[in-house]
Amino acid sequence: MSIAWDESLAVGDPTIDGDHRRMIELIAQLEAAAVAEIDCAAIGRTLRALTDLCREHFTREEALQARVGFPEAQSHRTAHEMLMRRLESVLAHYGDGCDEVRAGIVRTLGDSLATWLVSHIVNSDMEFKPYVAGG
Numbered sequence: 247m248s249i250a251w252d253e254s255l256a257v258g259d260p261t262i263d264g265d266h267r268r269m270i271e272l273i274a275q276l277e278a279a280a281v282a283e284i285d286c287a288a289i290g291r292t293l294r295a296l297t298d299l300c301r302e303h304f305t306r307e308e309a310l311q312a313r314v315g316f317p318e319a320q321s322h323r324t325a326h327e328m329l330m331r332r333l334e335s336v337l338a339h340y341g342d343g344c345d346e347v348r349a350g351i352v353r354t355l356g357d358s359l360a361t362w363l364v365s366h367i368v369n370s371d372m373e374f375k376p377y378v379a380g381g
């Protein structure tokens with residue numbers, strides 16, 4: 247799945263929207279590095295950058311939700327934790343090796359991350375948009 251940022255994904259907070267935009271870019275880079283001429287160094291680098299960004303972003307987003315009194319903050323946090331566990335386990339298993347099988351795993355991961363992120367923004371992050379606007 248190829249994804250791109252568009253304004254319909256904006257939740258109205260410039261930092262959070264900037265993070266989401268960057269996450270979408272990194273997922274696209276990850277997918278690009280795992281097809282045709284497999285770029286192992288780029289896969290490792292991008293996977294690490296994406297994992298770091300997600301960790302920082304989720305902390306920022308959870309702080310914003312606490313600040314604006316978003317009532318679904320706890321279940322939202324659980325969804326973030328599940329994604330982080332998945333990313334960290336792929337990163338741990340990926341190690342330094344690189345071959346067609348591992349690139350295939352990264353392709354599948356990139357695809358499911360793209361689907362997860364867009365649906366998370368559209369269905370869950372959008373729920374706190376009114377709180378951001380009202381706060």
Ligand SMILES: [Fe+2]
Nearest residue numbers: 307366370371
């Ligand atoms: Fe979120």
